[in-house]
Amino acid sequence: AQKVTQAQTEISVVEKEDVTLDCVYETRDTTYYLFWYKQPPSGELVFLIRRNSFDEQNEISGRYSWNFQKSTSSFNFTITASQVVDSAVYFCALSDVDSGGGADGLTFGKGTHLIIQP
Amino acid sequence: NAGVTQTPKFRVLKTGQSMTLLCAQDMNHEYMYWYRQDPGMGLRLIHYSVGEGTTAKGEVPDGYNVSRLKKQNFLLGLESAAPSQTSVYFCASSYSGTSGGDTQYFGPGTRLTVL
Numbered sequence: 303a304q305k306v307t308q309a310q311t312e313i314s315v316v317e318k319e320d321v322t323l324d325c326v327y328e329t330r331d332t333t334y335y336l337f338w339y340k341q342p343p344s345g346e347l348v349f350l351i352r353r354n355s356f357d358e359q360n361e362i363s364g365r366y367s368w369n370f371q372k373s374t375s376s377f378n379f380t381i382t383a384s385q386v387v388d389s390a391v392y393f394c395a396l397s398d399v400d401s402g403g404g405a406d407g408l409t410f411g412k413g414t415h416l417i418i419q420p
Numbered sequence: 421n422a423g424v425t426q427t428p429k430f431r432v433l434k435t436g437q438s439m440t441l442l443c444a445q446d447m448n449h450e451y452m453y454w455y456r457q458d459p460g461m462g463l464r465l466i467h468y469s470v471g472e473g474t475t476a477k478g479e480v481p482d483g484y485n486v487s488r489l490k491k492q493n494f495l496l497g498l499e500s501a502a503p504s505q506t507s508v509y510f511c512a513s514s515y516s517g518t519s520g521g522d523t524q525y526f527g528p529g530t531r532l533t534v535l
Contacts, residue, residue: 346529
């Protein structure tokens with residue numbers, strides 16, 4: 303069965319510091335997809351990025367970057383020069399061809415609560 | 421476009437009461453999902469639908485029923501609410517299946533408390 307582990311329950315940094323959120327996944331499939339979502343204090347879930355298992359290129363979007371390494375089954379998320387508005391819970395999620403014995407949904411990690419202090 | 425909307429936003433029930441949560445999407449998505457979010461647990465899939473008139477069980481389906489009579493709507497029902505169903509419920513939709521890599525878009529959530 304697939305699994306997503308976000309070992310960091312909570313991270314607190316001072317504004318302008320760089321911070322990396324770890325995500326480690328398990329799957330038996332060779333074709334799978336990884337996602338990151340942001341949940342700000344208002345509660346909604348905001349899609350950040352999707353990556354398929356065949357694309358190992360790192361991605362950068364403004365202050366956000368993602369490092370996908372199949373060799374270590376990791377899909378880490380880095381925020382450069384963090385800002386108070388980045389404070390949120392961040393979820394890593396996995397979808398594979400054989401999700402949960404036929405269930406066609408996402409498997410989520412438990413989330414990392416990121417606190418950016420001014 | 422409103423995207424994915426959920427009704428109601430908050431609800432308090434007594435044990436044994438029933439209720440229905442409504443999810444609506446205006447993106448013409450085929451797939452719709454219901455998740456629950458509990459503290460420290462991430463989101464877990466309750467039920468999902470791959471098209472109008474179809475439903476399927478997810479990871480934690482017990483105590484819930486769903487219906488998809490119209491493509492744009494996905495209803496989640498609790499026939500006899502229990503305190504263990506106190507949670508935040510999220511609806512999501514995607515154009516095609518997530519196993520094919522499509523992105524799910526989420527509604528704002530419904531906070532349900534069962535006393």
